[in-house]
Every structure is written in structure tokens, then in C-alpha cells.
Amino acid sequence: MARKLFGTDGVRGTANIHPMTASMALSIGAAAGRYFRREKGGVHRVVIGKDTRLSGYMFENALTAGLTSTGMNVLLLGPVPTPAVGLLTPSMRADLGIMISASHNPSHDNGIKFFGPDGYKLSDEAEAEIEALIDAGVDPAPATEIGRAQRIDDGRFRYQERVKSTFPSGMRLDGMKVVVDCANGAAYRAAPEVLWELGAEVIPVGVSPNGTNINEKCGSTAPGTAAEAVVAHGAHIGICLDGDADRVMIIDETGAVADGDQIMALMAARWSEEGRLRDGTLVATVMSNLGLERFLDARGLRLERTGVGDRYVVEAMRRGGWNLGGEQSGHIVMTDYATTGDGLMAGLQYLAEMVRTGQPASALAHSFEPVPQLLRNVRFAAGQTPLETLSVQQAIAEGEARMNGKGRLLIRKSGTEPLIRVMAECEDETLLSQVVDSIVTEISAAV
Template sequence: MTKKYFGTDGIRGKVGEYPITPEFVMKLGWAAGKVLGSATRDRIVIGKDTRISGYMFESALEAGIAASGINVQLLGPMPTPGIAYLTRTFRAAAGIVISASHNSYYDNGIKFFSAQGTKLDDEVELEIESYLDKEMTTVSSDKLGKARRVSTAAGRYIEFCKASIPSTHTLDGLRIVVDCANGAAYSIAPKVFRELGATVQAVFNEPDGLNINESCGATDTDALAKLVVGNGADLGIALDGDADRLIMVDHTGEIVDGDELLYIIAKGAQTAGRLNNSGVVGTLMSNLGLEKALKADGIGFVRANVGDRHVMALLKKHQWNFGGESSGHLICLDKNTTGDGIIAALQVLVVMANEKKSLAELKNGMTKYPQTMVNVKVSKRQDPMKNAKVVEAVKEVESELADTGRVLLRASGTEPLIRVMIEGEDTAQVERLANQLADVVKTNL
């Protein structure tokens, strides 16, 4: 059965445009209360990022959940992984995140965590959607849910993050620039690193409701790179608006992306004896250099479809702990139940300390392959590999690359686009082959 509202990561869109309206969100809260609440799990926690519409949707969700007879605990601004953790530690029926992640302030979204701090199963999302088609009713006044703010939420999550590294480790002597993206971690992230001993310069930590992710954060690291170099810092840490994404900058101003960070974390776990003969889950877009570096170190590697939901599914299937995406969604299941930017950064810093190497030195353990992507507009969404001429062209490109490169054709999940991606050892060859294959796609689709 096809879902009507839920996408790969909750429900998201432009504020004021259906379904991201206060009326819909209130009913969504009511539906969630009906499906997820119970006599033994009678509370739902709600956290948000810093975009201005968060106040409105927080109130709407609170009203809907209370109408269903379930209590509400309001966490205030809180990183998405912090909401997953607090859902578990408060023994709540569910956690709700009000965030559009790395999008601009005019977008917002609602996503859910189960009582175990994991994404909801498809069947549960479908059940919630079924209630959205029903008339909203309110329980009797003596059974209405109550709401209260949790003043200790930030402190609890800060301590949880700090506990993700051994108590023998400190960050003494480390100079870090932390880019908070004017988002949910604006107060929490600097405190975590400071309390562990680092000298921290916090930037983009003054949210005004409109500046979340604006020319900053994990999706725009130019300003961070200049600050790291200009201030002589050891490294920079960039989070996105809800702090589930991490990109780092080394002391030379070079970007260290999700693939490189995943390699550092996995290799560090292997060296420390924490990998336990397991492997790493990447995605179809993970750089070929990551796969080759891991395999050279005897670490297994498999690719999931793009999206942390798919990465998580393969991690569970293989019973592995480490996975992620080039964009910086990094999952360490031995530390949290979902991707966590702050905790992932701490794992990298521990590897630096253990191996007495800089971030730049650790990054050099993996060689990234040149990658070129060309987006080809098509008349309708379709599978490019069902076209015989496209298949033939792909085989020709693969033959030329042999084992020194990789070809990926992927239909966009949201637009009528075919993404043509080529990786290889030679930049000029990669660009030529990508454009060559894109021309075939354009002509035949």
C-alpha cells in the first residue's frame, strides 16, 4: 500500500502549503496519539529545531496529542538524535521531531521515533495515515492529555554525548571551531566540546528563526574553512539544522566529508578492537575510494539505496554498527539509535587522540576518486536501465573504466531527472564519460 503523506524521512514541505499547515499538523498529532499511545506508554516527547514555524507546529501537535488523551513532554530546541535518546530514556510512547533538517527556514517537517528511538516501520506510518482520513474526536475532559516542559532536556543530552567516549579521554589542548548552523545544536554542541576540555569557538550559534542553515552548517562550509585556517584552529565541526549531519574541516581548510569520516571511524574502531569482524554500510553514492580503502583494511562494505533509512535497514540486516552517507549522515549504532552529528564528531576526535594524528593525516588513509554527476531532465520518471540503448552505453563506459571506476544511473525520487554519475581515477576521463553517457540518456529517454 502506498503512503500518501510520509516520505523517506517523515512529512516535509513548505510552511503554509498542504500538508505543512497547523490544521493538518494538529490532526497528525491526534492520529499519532491514537496509534502510538497506550495505557503503559502514555506520553509523547516533542522537540524542534530553531526555525520560526516550530512554535506554531509545536502548539498544533500539543493540541492534537492532548485531544487523543496522551500526555506531552516539550523538549524545546533539541538535535534530532537527542530526541531519539530522550524518547528512550523517558520511556515515552514516541518522539516527534519538528524539523526540515538542512532545508531553509521556510520549509518544515514532522518525523517520528518509536519508543525504541528508531524510525517508524512502514506499517505504523500507514496506520497513522488511516486516522488522518477519519473525523478527529476529542476525549472527555477528564481524560485529556497534559503538557509540560522538560527543563533538564539539554543537560541530559549533553551528558549522553559526553558518555559516548571513554571517561579517560579529554579534549584538552584541542582548538575547535564549531559551526552550529543556527540550528538545534546552537547551545548544546559548544557545551559538549567545552566540557570535555576543548577550546571552542562557536559560530553561527545565534538563531533568529530565519537564519537556520543560511550560508553555514554542513551544507555550506566555506565560512568555517576560512575561520579554521584564519584562527589557527586544529579543526572545524559543521552540523546541519537538526544536528544529525556532520562535515569536518582539517587544519588546512580542507573539507572532510561523510565518506572520509566514516572511514576514519570504522578504521579507528578496527584498531581499537571494536569492529568485531563486522563491516560498514554506505550508499550507492558513496565514493569508490571508501569501498577500496575499507576492503584494503579487511573491512566489509555494502551499499544501500540513498537515505539513512535504507542504511539503517542494512545495518540491522548484517548486525553491523557503522554506516553513513557522503552528505554526513553517520550512524554509530553502538552509541545511538540514529545518526548523530555530535557523537560522530566525538568518535573522530577519539581516533585522533588514540593514533596521535591530525584530522588531515587520518583523512589521507583514504583516497577519494574523482566523481562527476550530470542531471538529465526527462519527460517522466522512469527506470533508465530499461532502455536498450542506455544499457548498451553503460556497458561501453564500464568496459573502458574496467576495475578503476564505477557507473551509476539513478532516477530522482522527487523530480523527472536521471542522475548520471561516473567515478574513476582520471578526472578528465570521468567528465568525458559522464557527459557522453548523459547525451545517450537525453537522446533516448
């Protein structure tokens, strides 16, 4: 069953433009409520978290109305990181978890992400069934069975305690100066508090959300602000989160950035040494650098690649029984601790390695030499299908022929934004640039 509303990470778009309207959110809430309340009787719960976007109030209320209309009781967490919803859904014995966030997108966008009762994101099949219910319409519950809604004031603190429990027992961050950039997003309170409670001297950045400044010149997609703060304050490390805190970038003491691939390489090597890396396998997407794969091969470890999207990484991890995975963009998934990517948790793992080894962040931030990689994005309008244009298909075929045996080429539509992403890797940087430029030129002409 094909999905029309759902992308790689829930429903996402510009607020007040289809599908991200209040009326659609009400319909989505009603459909999700009906889907998870198929068996009558008993208490049915859903937990809802959100980031700091202005439109979050609107979607929170609309979803609550839809859910309670089908008899679901709604527990409102307020602003919390996405992984907190994954944690608290099973902890609070809820049937469903919802996170209202567009992650790394600008403030005018928003999204609705779903978690099942086990705390993991829903499958494509479950999302397709919810879409079918939206199309068919949902009969409301009898007046006597309408659900209730209540605020949960300690959800953030429950999450913080869980995050701290993943840091080695007895280890402290005394003497460690840490810049933490919360992107004016969901972790603006949780992240600085966790680091301070573990003993760090905290320099907070991006902790003044106003509803419209989430991810604005800060966070994991704009790490320059944190890098400047690291250098200016003489900090040992910078931890850059995105708007819903499920991604992280690490800034070393010189201001250099380590992406998700470098973080995964460090963790995979360490976990392998400790006998913790299940089946010697790391799971990552097709976007991860070839250098990461070579790094793992040299250590007798294996890279399992998936489609783009942290939920596909998690699905592969669950199928294979593997416990470490993620994305180059900074999702780091550790299923021993969490059901989804957790930027703060991954940052603590990096800090623990610094404390354990006594090495500076820069010594740990460059586990492998990346193969030259170039990524270009082309924005397109609704209804356009540039990848179906003959000239674009010809340019892609020519690029693949030129790259054959010398590198790799990946062209795909983003699942979270109206973008065509053109990525290539090649040791020959001149060829790399030529191939990407020729394809981008054809796509741009077709939109």
C-alpha cells in the same frame, strides 16, 4: 501499503504549503497519537523536539493539539538535536518521539520525523499505517481523557551528558582549538558547551539563530564559512553540523573538508583494530564512494550498501547486528551509543583519534583516494515525472552502456527535496562528465 506523505525521512516540504501546513500537522499528530495509543489505559507520552526554524512554533503547537486530542501527554523539549529525541524517547518511557526539522534544507522548509518507543525511526509500514489513519480520520478522545502538555527544561542537558559519555574516560581536549559550526540550528548551545566542558578552546560559528538563517551559508552543506574560521584562528579542527545536528563534516587545519565516507573509513579501521567493528562490516548507502569500498576490501572488511537515507542504514544495521554505518553526506550512526546519526558524537570520535594518535586532523582526513565522482541535481515541479520521459530513459540507458565496466551510474529522486539526483563514478573524468551532462540535459528539457 504505499506512502504518499512520508519520504525517506518523515514528512517534509515548504512551510504553509501542503503537506507542511498547520492543519495537516494537527491531523498527523492525531493519527500518530491514535496509532501509538491503540491500547487504552496507562499513561501515554510523546516527546517533541525542534530545530530553530520560525515555523517550528506553528508545527509544535499543531502537533501538540492533535496528540493531546487523542489522549497523549506531550513533553516539549524545545530546540534540541534530532539524536536527542532518539535518546530521550525511550529514556522518558515515551510511546513516540517527534522531531520538527527539515535537517539541511533552507529555513522556509520544515519536516516531521518520528521515532518509536525504542528510539529508532519508524518503519515504512508504520508510516503507511499512520497515513491510512490520516485519510480515514481519527475520533478524538472523550473530554475527560484529553492529554496534557508540559515543557521539559533539562532535555538538552541530558543529551549533552550522554554525548560526553561516549568520549574516552580520562581523555581531555586541553590545548585543542576547535571551530564548531552549528548551522544556526538545533545544536547552537549543546555543541559548544560539550566541547568546552571537555577542555577545548571553542570558536563558535553559526550560533545566532533568528528563525530564518538556519543552514544559511554555514553548516555541513556550506562548510566554507567554517573552513575560513579554522584557517583564520589557526584552529586544529572544524566540526560542521547541519540544522538538526545529525550530520557532520570535518575541516582539517588547512581548511580541507573530509566528508562522511572519510570519517567512516577512519572509524571502521580503528574499530576493526580494537575488535569493536561487528562482523567486520560497515553499512553505507549506494552514494558512498567506490574508494571507500576498496579501502575496506584491502583490510579484509566489508561494505554493506543500502538505499539512500540514514533510516535505511540503521534498519540494515539492526537486521545484521552491525554497529557502524552512515552516509557520505555526514550521517554517522554508532548504535553502541545512539539510535540515529549524531554529528556531535561523531566529531568527538574524530577528536579522540587525534588525541590518541597525536596526529593532526589532516593526517586522519584522507584514509583513501576517492574515485572521481560527479553529482548534479535537477529541480522539478510538483506533479512532474521527468524520469518517466522516453528521452530521459534513453539517455540513462545510453549512459549505463557507456559506463559498463568503467564505473557506475545512479539516478534517483530525492526523498527530502523536489530534485532528481544524477550521480556517476568513473576513473575517466572526461567520460564521467559527458555521461552526467547528457542525462542532466535530457532531464532539464523534460521539466
